[in-house]
Amino acid sequence: MRSIVLALLVSLPLAACHGSVSDSAPRHSATAPVVGTDPGHLGAGTPLTPRTGDELAAFAGGCFWGVEDVFRHVPGVVATAVGYTGGDKPYPTYSEVSSHTTGHAETVLVEFDPKRVSYDTLLNVFFENHDPTQLNRQGPDVGTNYRSEIFTFSPAQAKAAQRAKTRAQKKHDEPVVTQIAPVGRFWKAENYHQQYDERTGTHSCPLPGGVPKGAI
Incomplete structure (x- = not known):
């Protein structure tokens, strides 16, 4: 689990999840730093250097602003970070x-x-907090970057994810299209995106289940 490479992106995007952004973001070299705890983050910090005994999970369910805010309200969640994975x-x-x-x-x-x-x-x-029957979209946010996917850190997580998908299917008439795949390299997103809803006091992305009660 500790071997996953977590890379920091430092460019600042200029728009919201389903808006347009600047194409002038700086390039990064192969020597970009591996990230530890980022003091610019809120709450308990980031999960980029997990504490002994803690575990990691990774979820894609639409605009990551709202998804992160949901998980930050789950008791037992120590820290979160948004980023990009599943690509090449x-x-x-x-x-x-x-x-x-x-x-x-x-x-x-x-x-x-x-x-x-x-x-x-x-x-x-x-x-419970996104629509897993929507293929490559969540509400108004359309594209493969908004797909429903669980990225797993172990065979045990993969089996648990498949069981959860089977349970979820029983609650939906349409097919659940959530993908399940081993996590690859996780690229930490620009600081502008980290804990966005918490920092701004907004709920910018559509989440049918709302935000769970109880803060971390």
């Missing part, structure tokens, strides 16, 4: 991911204490 371009920018050419999904990386909250509970939160 190194050091992707928000603008590039939004062009639907890199293969990345807007993803929330979650550090959690398994003694306080189970992975199964996080899976339930994930499925």
Whole structure:
């Protein structure tokens, strides 16, 4: 789990999840820094250097602003960060991911204490707070970067995710299109996006389940 490479992006995008962004974002070299805790983040910090005993999970369910805010309200979640994974371009920018050419999904990386909250509970939160029957979109946000996907860190997580998907299917008439795949390289998004809803006091992205009560 600790071997996952977590790279920091430092460019500042200029618009919202379903808006347009500047194409003038700076390029990054192969020597971009590996990230530790970012002091610019709120709450308990970021999950880029997990504490001993904590575990990681990664979820893509539409605009990552709203998805992150949901998980930050789950007791037992220690920290979160938003970023990009599931694609093949190194050091992707928000603008590039939004062009639907890199293969990345807007993803929330979650550090959690398994003694306080189970992975199964996080899976339930994930499925209850977005529409897993929408293919490559969530509400007005359309594109492969908004797809529903669970990125797993172990075979045990993969099996649990498949069971949760099966449970979710029983609640929907339409097919659940959530993908399940091993997590690859996670690229931490620009600081502008981190804890966006919490920092701005807004709920910018459509989430049918709303925000769970109880703060981390």
